[in-house]
Amino acid sequence: MHSPQHRLVKCVALALAVLLLSVAALVPVSALEPYGNNIRIRNWVNNDPAYTFSEQYMTSVWYRNFSALALTANPRNNVLRIALSQLGYHEGDSAKDFDGMNKSGSSNYIEYARLIVPNYNDNHYEWCACFVNWCLNQARIDYAYGEISCWKWVEWLKQNKKFQDSYAYGGDYTPQPADMIFFNWKGVNTGSGHIGYVLYVTDTTIFTVEGNTKDEVGIRSYALDDPCVIGFGTPDYEKHAGENAEATIDFSCRDGMPMGRYILTKDRVALSSAADKNDRLARLQFGSTVVLLGTDGNKAHVVSDDKQGWVSSASLQLLDTLPSVTFKADGKTVGQLPFEKGVIYGDIPAVPEKAGYTAAWDSYTLDRSDVTVEPVYTPIRYTVTFVADGKTVATVSFTAEDMSITAPEVPAKAGFVGTWPELTIPLADTTIEAIYTAVTESDAPTESGTMVLPIATSTASDDTGTDKPVDGCASVVGLLPAVILAGLCLPLLVVPILRKKKY
Incomplete structure (x- = not known):
């Protein structure tokens, strides 16, 4: 049997413990690490070194989804991206089910409870509020209630003026992405038995992402005036926003699906x-x-x-x-x-x-x-090789940006008149061979020499008779029009025949 002094010590200790718990349950994590139901919350805002992910969870697609995310300067985006990354995770029946793959599990074993409260899984607690806390912790938001309880969340939010009544209970607040949403399935505003996050809102409907909905993480929807929706928690996300924070993502994709x-x-x-x-x-x-x-x-x-x-x-x-x-x-x-x-x-x-x-x-x-x-x-440089009697007379080059060349003089050949053939030159390397014609008495003498052959944009007349350039086509000025080959306008070089003097 204990002495009266011993019982007095126990009573004082118990009173102090209750006082500490009451204070801890009403302050943000940044002020005092909270306790709820004598269960310590593992605070990832302070990067609690005691916690690591379970081996089972690290083999899952949900761990891969989560670890692929990078936090940005917008806390709302961070919370919802983390929550959405867990879509499809299912509760299990034992610690071996922390990978989320036991689709028939029903005993509330979840990875999210390992992070926040030790021994939580062994007590088979419902885990919707646990999931909300997990997402806040992972988003590094120092804003978490110390007890895993939907109704205690509501009380704390109301005391801190962070709660808005729903339309069904006289409110006029339009919920925002990442707001907390609270439910009472009996359709009365006397308590809350479920919590999730607002994903987006249309004119009539609230879409949510929730933990412990049909024993998994899933997306659900409710009418804005649904009496089962009692109100919304509005954490001060903007307080946690970084500089130049990006816009909040429209997860509805109502204006089309972005990349x-x-x-x-x-x-x-x-x-x-x-x-x-x-x-x-x-x-x-x-x-x-x-x-x-x-x-x-x-x-x-x-x-x-x-x-x-x-x-x-x-x-x-x-x-x-x-x-x-x-x-x-x-x-x-x-x-x-x-x-x-x-x-x-x-x-x-x-x-x-x-x-x-x-x-x-x-x-x-x-x-x-x-x-x-x-x-x-980058313009390609093409070559034109002039050949006479099998010998190279000259080699000149041109590009699509510099399309004029100088034809060399045709080498003299006794008893013949030498000319370069008149032909078109495409954008390609080309060889031109001289043509020699035997001299007759009727041939009139002509002067020979070199000629510069510029290639310029061709023109075509419109209805007013005004010359207009033809895009993409080119020809020798005053000699030949542009030639269209195989459906393509190709710049062409025309080399006229030059006659030699009669010998």
Whole structure:
């Protein structure tokens, strides 16, 4: 039997413990590490070194999704991206199920409880509030209530003026992305039995991401005036925002699906080789991620690991937007591809060809911003070789940007008149051979010599009679019009015949 003094000591100790618990349960993590139900919360804001992920969880697609994320300056984006990265994670029946793959598990064993409260899983607690805390901790937001309880969350938020009543209970607040949403399934505002995050809102509907909804992490929707929705928690996210924070992501994709990383919201989604085909390259798991390249109707062109293919757009939820590389030539977009961590997804388009030039995309650097790339066109230098009687007389060159050459004098040949043939020269290396014609008495003497043959843009008259340039075509001024070969306008060089004096 204990003495009265011993009982007095115990009573005082118990009173002090209750007082400490009461204070801790009402302050942010940054002020005092809170305790709830005598269970210590592992605070990742302070990077608690005692915690590491379980081996089981680290083998899962959800760990891969989570670890691929990088925190940005926008806390709302961070919280929702972390929550969405866990879509499809299912509770298990023991610690071996921390990988989230036991689809029949029903005993509330989850990785998220390992992080926040030791021995939480052994007590089989419901875990919706635990998941909310986990996402806040992972987003490095020092804002967490010390007790894993939906209703205690509501009380704490109201005391700190961070709670808004829903439409069903007289409120006029429009919930924002990453706000907490509280439920009472009996449709009365006397307590809360479930919590999640607001994902986005339409004119009539709230879309949410929640833990412990049908024993997994999932997306749900509710009418704005649903009496089961009692209100919203509004953490001071802006306090935690960094400089030059990016805009909050529109996870609804109401204005179209942007390039980015998406997460599968259904299981065994077929990946087909084309938008109009029903073949099956692979089956994609609920919770796995793909990168969107584009859409065609209700089909999405995606990259899944090392495969490209098409899936139903309805099976995708935006997880994160990605910067893109836009390839442009002559002011027109040739292609656009997303990139991530220096890796471009999809096939880089070919550079549009340009007659008389070699082409390559200019060099570029991939960081976290959109990039526009233009081609570099380098003129090809072509040669024209003048040959007479099998011997090279001269070799001249020209490019698409300098298309004039000087024809050399035809070498004299006794008893013959020498001329260069009149012909057209395409953008290619060309050999021209002299033509010698035997002299007759009727031939009139002519002067021989060299001639500069410029090539300039051809003209065509419009309805007013005004000369207009013909784009992409060229010819010798005053000699021949531009020639269209095989449907292409090719710059041509015309070499006239030069006659020699009669001997």
